[in-house]
Amino acid sequence: MAALDHAPPPFFKRGPAPLALLSFYVACSIALFVLDLRFHALDAARQGISLVTDPLQRLAQAPMRMLTEGSEYFVALETLEAENRALQAARLEAAPALLRLAQLEAENERLRQLLNLQTREKAAGQAARILYTARDPFSRRVYLDKGQQQNLVPGQPVIDEKGIIGQITRVFPFSAEVTLITDKQQAVPVQILRTGQRSVVFGLGNGQVELKYIPANADVQVGDTLVTSGLDGIYLPGFPVAQVAHVERDSAYAFARIVATPTAAVESHGVVMVLDPRPPHPPHPEPLPDKPRAKGRPAAAPQGN
Amino acid sequence: MQGTHKSSRILQPVRPWFIVFSLFLALLLNMLPTRQWPFMPDWVLLTLCFWHVREWRKVGMGWAFTLGLAMDVADGAALGQHALAYVLVAYGATALSRRMLWFPLSPQALHVLPLMLLAQAVQLLLRIMAGGDFPGWSQFISPLISTLLWGPVSLLLLLPQYQPVERDENRPL
Numbered sequence: 001m002a003a004l005d006h007a008p009p010p011f012f013k014r015g016p017a018p019l020a021l022l023s024f025y026v027a028c029s030i031a032l033f034v035l036d037l038r039f040h041a042l043d044a045a046r047q048g049i050s051l052v053t054d055p056l057q058r059l060a061q062a063p064m065r066m067l068t069e070g071s072e073y074f075v076a077l078e079t080l081e082a083e084n085r086a087l088q089a090a091r092l093e094a095a096p097a098l099l100r101l102a103q104l105e106a107e108n109e110r111l112r113q114l115l116n117l118q119t120r121e122k123a124a125g126q127a128a129r130i131l132y133t134a135r136d137p138f139s140r141r142v143y144l145d146k147g148q149q150q151n152l153v154p155g156q157p158v159i160d161e162k163g164i165i166g167q168i169t170r171v172f173p174f175s176a177e178v179t180l181i182t183d184k185q186q187a188v189p190v191q192i193l194r195t196g197q198r199s200v201v202f203g204l205g206n207g208q209v210e211l212k213y214i215p216a217n218a219d220v221q222v223g224d225t226l227v228t229s230g231l232d233g234i235y236l237p238g239f240p241v242a243q244v245a246h247v248e249r250d251s252a253y254a255f256a257r258i259v260a261t262p263t264a265a266v267e268s269h270g271v272v273m274v275l276d277p278r279p280p281h282p283p284h285p286e287p288l289p290d291k292p293r294a295k296g297r298p299a300a301a302p303q304g305n
Numbered sequence: 306m307q308g309t310h311k312s313s314r315i316l317q318p319v320r321p322w323f324i325v326f327s328l329f330l331a332l333l334l335n336m337l338p339t340r341q342w343p344f345m346p347d348w349v350l351l352t353l354c355f356w357h358v359r360e361w362r363k364v365g366m367g368w369a370f371t372l373g374l375a376m377d378v379a380d381g382a383a384l385g386q387h388a389l390a391y392v393l394v395a396y397g398a399t400a401l402s403r404r405m406l407w408f409p410l411s412p413q414a415l416h417v418l419p420l421m422l423l424a425q426a427v428q429l430l431l432r433i434m435a436g437g438d439f440p441g442w443s444q445f446i447s448p449l450i451s452t453l454l455w456g457p458v459s460l461l462l463l464l465p466q467y468q469p470v471e472r473d474e475n476r477p478l
Contacts, residue, residue, distance in 0.1 A: 018366075018399060025370045025392040032374075032385030037435045042384050049378040053336075057379055060336035133340040134381030137440040138432050141381050177381060184438060205438060 043170060050172040061132055123236050125275040126150065128158075131175060140183040140205065140267070141169070144176045144274070152176045155234055157275045163240035163264035164188065164228060165272055176274075180266050181241065182207050190241050191229040195219050198229050201242060201260060207267055209242050211258040216249045220258055233281045240264075316466040319360055323465055327352050328372065336379055343443045346451035349376060350424055353391060354417060355455075355462055357398035358405055369395035386431055390424035397423070414455040421448035 015021075036042045126146070134141040146152055148171050156168045158178050166186065170177040179186050182203040190211070191198050197218060201209040214220055224244040230237030242260035249256045331348035339345040349372055356364040373388030380387070397420045405416045425448045433439060 014362075015365075018396060021366050022392065022396045025366055026389060028370065029373070029385040029389035029392060032388065033383055033431060033435075036384040046378055046384065049374060053375050053379040056332060057336045060333045061338055064338060132338050135340050136380045136382040137343060137444060138437040139381065143381075 046170070047172050050175070054172065054175055057132065123275055125156075125159075125273050127271055128176075128274050129271055130178075134177070139185070140180040140203065142166075142178050142180065144168075144178060144272070145174075146274070147172045147174045147176045149174060152274060153277060156277050157235045157239075158272050159239060159275060160264045160270065160272050163242075163262065164235060165262075165264050165266050167234065168274065178272075181209060181262060182266055188235060188241055189229045189231045190226040191237075192220065193225040193227050194221075195224075198231065201226060204259070207262075208245070209260050209262060211242075211244070211260055212255065214256050214258055216251065216254060216256045218256065220244060220247055220256065222247055225263070226260060233278055236275065236278065316463070317468060317470065319363070319466055321363065324356055324360065324364060327462055328356070328368070332372065332375065335376060343440075344446040344450055346447050346454055347421075347424070350391060350394060350421065351451050351454060351458055352462070354394055354398045354420060355459060357395045358402040358413075359463075361399040361402055366392055366395045366399075382428075383432065383435065386428050389431070390427045393427060394420045394424050410456040410459055413459070414452050417455050418448070418452040421451045424448070 016024075032042065036046075128144040128146045128150075131143045131145050134143065144152075144158075152168055152171050154168050154171055158165045158168060164181055166178045166180040166183070168176050169179045180203070181188055181201070182205065184203050184205040186203045188201050188209075189198065190201050197214070197220075199211055199214050201211050204210050211220070211226065222244050226241045226244070228235040228237055228239045228241055240263045242262045244258055245261045246259040247256060248258070328349065331352040334348040337345075353364070353369055353372065357369070369391035370388050373386075373391035374384065376382075376387040376391075377384050398417075401416050401420075405413050408416070422445070425445060429439070429444060
């Protein structure tokens with residue numbers, strides 16, 4: 001009875017069982033999740049999918065944008081005149097400093113050449129518009145309307161007229177993702193403008209940043225301005241980052257808890273400037289061959305007493 | 306309008322383009338700039354759940370996976386996060402569909418509530434395991450609102466199927 005060994009053919013073809021499908025898709029999702037978060041290996045796939053979602057996203061945001069831009073268009077003449085006057089006054093106020101800036105920069109460069117110092121890097125870049133904010137509640141990111149087509153690359157700093165906003169972390173064909181300095185995973189090396197002390201600010205995830213690794217007895221006051229120190233090779237030195245809003249000194253901890261508010265309008269939409277990437281740092285000098293050790297003597301300490 | 310759980314009403318078959326159109330619309334709704342309002346429902350998840358309950362033979366789990374990936378990229382989330390949640394909800398909705406369709410809309414919504422909560426919890430858990438900080442309990446308001454919207458969304462998505470087979474010129478509806 002060979003016929004009994006065979007199951008009858010199914011009447012309806014319905015593909016694999018639901019549980020099998022579920023396990024397949026769950027395994028796929030978890031594999032993608034791990035590959036993306038642990039190994040950052042899926043940026044190409046992300047760029048591919050973004051080719052579909054990016055136009056959709058722009059389409060979805062178009063009505064809102066038309067409303068805001070339309071209301072800007074119908075703004076009253078008086079408001080525009082007042083704004084114009086205020087801008088002219090501000091330009092006049094800034095004129096004494098700005099007019100001599102070119103001369104000062106040239107002089108600074110000459111002096112630096114005389115002193116054999118490295119010349120300062122010049123800041124240049126391109127303007128871009130913030131398209132939308134990412135909806136992910138775990139991060140603070142915005143998307144710009146420029147991408148690979150405009151030669152943006154990951155790592156470029158993004159500023160507005162008041163200070164640093166963040167850094168480009170992913171680049172898509174027609175848009176780019178900026179991680180704000182208030183994101184939990186973003187760190188910016190800074191310098192306190194008043195004292196010159198260097199440290200690093202970390203995003204807190206709630207719109208503020210925290211100045212870490214400052215000793216509890218250090219000279220930090222509320223209102224101090226933090227500017228980029230440029231030590232990371234990404235941000236040019238001297239851009240304002242944040243202003244100290246709150247200092248808490250507890251003798252139980254070695255470090256003071258210092259919270260600062262970003263000076264730039266980090267969490268609001270608008271036009272921003274994407275700075276060109278800095279030229280790579282010169283490589284660290286090769287350590288000199290250790291001659292004393294070759295002779296069999298212990299290496300001398302760098303500072304003798 | 307008569308409830309669909311009553312057997313006296315025979316609906317028209319669904320048109321495939323309408324399924325695609327409704328999912329596309331939900332995708333657009335999800336892409337609105339609603340970062341400030343964490344209580345906004347996940348429209349794609351709600352629509353997917355509806356079609357998996359009503360038409361699980363036409364809308365497979367692959368749709369859930371693909372739309373999940375699209376939402377991952379659109380939200381700037383980790384790849385696979387939405388995909389996993391959507392696939393789990395798709396499976397749950399398919400499994401519950403034979404039971405759910407016997408009930409009126411409000412008990413149906415009670416069936417949907419655990420699915421929506423599960424989707425949100427899975428996403429939060431995955432991200433917290435990957436090192437994120439818990440973003441607050443307000444994230445769990447959105448599944449509740451999705452559940453409340455189950456009734457209106459069901460009626461809306463069933464409207465094309467409520468049309469009579471033969472058009473009567475003298476009848477107003």
